[in-house]
Amino acid sequence: MSQWIEASYVGSMLIAEDLALLLYDDESGKPVTGSPGLDYALGGAVLIELTLLGKVDIAEAGDTVKAGRLKVLDTTPTGDALLDERLAFLAGKPGARPKDLMKKLSNKLRQQVLTRLAERGVLEADKGKVLGLFPVTRWPAKDARHEAEVRAALENVLKLGTQPTERTAALIALLSALNVVPKVVTDAVDKKALKKRAKEIAESEWAATAVRKAVQEMQAAVTAAIVVASSAGAAGSS
Template identity: 75%
Template sequence: MLIAEDLLLLLYDDETGKPLTGSPGLDYALAGAVVVELTLLGKVDITTEADDGKPGRLKVLDPSPTGDPLLDERLAVVVEKAGKKPKDVMGKLSKKLRDPVLQRLAERGILQAEENKVLGLFPVTRWPAKDAQHEGEIRASLENVLKLGTQPDERTGALIALLSALDVVPKVVTDAVDRKALKRRAKEIAESDWAAAAVRRAVQDMQAAITASIVVASSSAAASGSS
């Protein structure tokens, strides 16, 4: 399972099949998850000051295919946009990403597609859980880290950081008594040394890119609405 698949499971309500947060944040977070996955695979990196004094830019380490079509499509985007800041590439990385991830989860029997109509007119697809076993394991890992204080592995740490960037941790870990403490713990994890330097750079830059992209998209929408 990809980090993006695990993230999407957490961001959809098991019963209603509706997302817990809207666009573009959810889609940017998925794109961020893919970049982190590519970093874990040694395919991409985020530059530092040692790279010609231009830190915080996408860098390709190995452009060869991963064998996963979804990852390879996004790797091709990174190859094309190498040298750009992540926030400037989030739009292209996130384009037409969510539906393929949902379809993959449905093909595995984890989610199921339900066709409905809003107001009896507008078609919409919901994605409720069909087999929640894997998601339950993910949630158990999150709770061990966020509530019991255990050290996260790289995948769990990345998930927590991406959820924190979307400010949805309390919506995912719903039985926490102290929501502020939960959010504070998630932020601590996002900023701590739970992963190798390359992965940590990728996660932190993806967090910043998600936040920046949401702000830009919201500002553009507000400007369009007022014109």
């Protein structure tokens, strides 16, 4: 990855930040989906970002590590603190299965992303208490201009059939993996067609194999976490 691209990258919105804006309701400041899906999706977004920057990859047959495992290509800092913290973590995990890293990759990530967006004046940290006792923070929109641009790009692809950029396709694939596309594009008349179009994009040749694999790894981690949680709940109720 060239120095110019990395230098110009600093200060721009991350895919994880765009994803967080889409997954939080502008008015209520509440997420449209819960854990672990939201957190792992943000982790998947970071993994995709680092893959697009040429920092990590998902190995294929014949690579130095087993196919489907994490391959570290470049540990040079990106200049973005959030990305560099995760890159440093991944640098010590070559050969690991990405889905096994998703929990630690997403640890504290949501709070970091939301805080950054609030510091930029994009969201507002609205602190309050539930039942007058338990502290809670809502994250309503403060300046929705950037989010409006992201949503317009999504709708052009999902509703008008335009060709997605790699970043827009990554967002659509992550939203599709979470099964929340109709919750994000709320004015669609045919929600079934909307979900089908999103799934088609997620499974198409919209990006390098490694980037699509990163989405699949995030989805696999979410599924595994849900199964574990369900099993624990069943065991607790028996």
